[in-house]
Ligand code: SF4
């Protein structure tokens with residue numbers, strides 16, 4: 001589904017199911033309405049003019065997050081020939097873009113952008129997501145029911161799912177190295193690993209100033225825009241580019257309103273879906289847990305039977 005059709009989807013409808021859940025958590029919806037996204041939070045400024053597509057950031061993330069080894073090693077740069085997206089085992093990927101009229105490509109690192117007003121959070125009816133004061137959008141996999149509403153709601157196609165359990169897949173995405181680094185005041189592993197200083201970690205408000213300084217000093221080098229400063233209400237991870245943002249894979253039609261605004265419009269339209277959706281997925285969750293427990297119990301009694309022989 002392309003970005004436009006997905007936004008329509010969100011505006012019109014079925015994805016109201018997405019956000020249906022908001023019914024069951026109207027207090028959170030109210031809080032989101034006036035939420036300013038922790039202005040003192042941290043962020044990262046990604047400068048595409050410095051990135052050389054070396055994939056060191058991917059390798060560092062893989063190591064920091066204990067993810068499985070990729071099919072092709074990180075020094076295999078042939079993967080840059082494909083357009084990849086983040087997955088359950090790759091929380092960040094770098095893609096290559098040929099720019100019309102230029103003799104060298106641009107490379108763009110993708111990961112969760114840690115939105116100020118995250119659509120994933122607003123759409124999650126079991127409150128699996130949380131925006132921390134440091135700026136990270138993190139989630140609790142133990143309460144995730146695998147309904148994928150956050151996947152549909154995210155304007156950047158970020159959340160992926162672990163399908164190790166068919167009935168209870170769990171969301172997986174970049175967490176801004178929250179547990180191991182961010183909450184201790186340390187930069188993310190990917191930022192530290194970048195040999196080109198293409199990634200700058202700092203207070204989001206300072207990064208916005210830095211971005212505008214770079215643009216002001218080198219207007220010939222940069223587009224006069226920081227992607228993420230205002231898109232969908234602002235994001236903690238932001239980008240500078242020498243090429244128009246739509247030429248490096250960004251959706252430039254997202255607007256400045258948080259996606260939750262579209263979702264709220266829909267909330268008034270389909271009360272029935274809103275009512276049944278949480279119950280439906282709560283049911284799936286119970287079923288999955290029961291099945292897990294049953295298989296655990298089965299395994300235990302099987303072990304006991306063997307011990308008694
Ligand atoms: S980029 Fe997507 S997954 Fe990340 S915080 Fe924003 S809405 Fe959530």
Ligand code: SF4
Pocket residue numbers: 060061062064065091092111173174175176177188189190191
């Ligand atoms: S911030 Fe951490 S989890 Fe996110 S892409 Fe970088 S290394 Fe991976």
Ligand code: SF4
Pocket residue numbers: 050051052053054055056057058094107109193194195196197198199
């Ligand atoms: S480590 Fe830095 S230069 Fe290398 S691909 Fe990642 S962002 Fe680009």
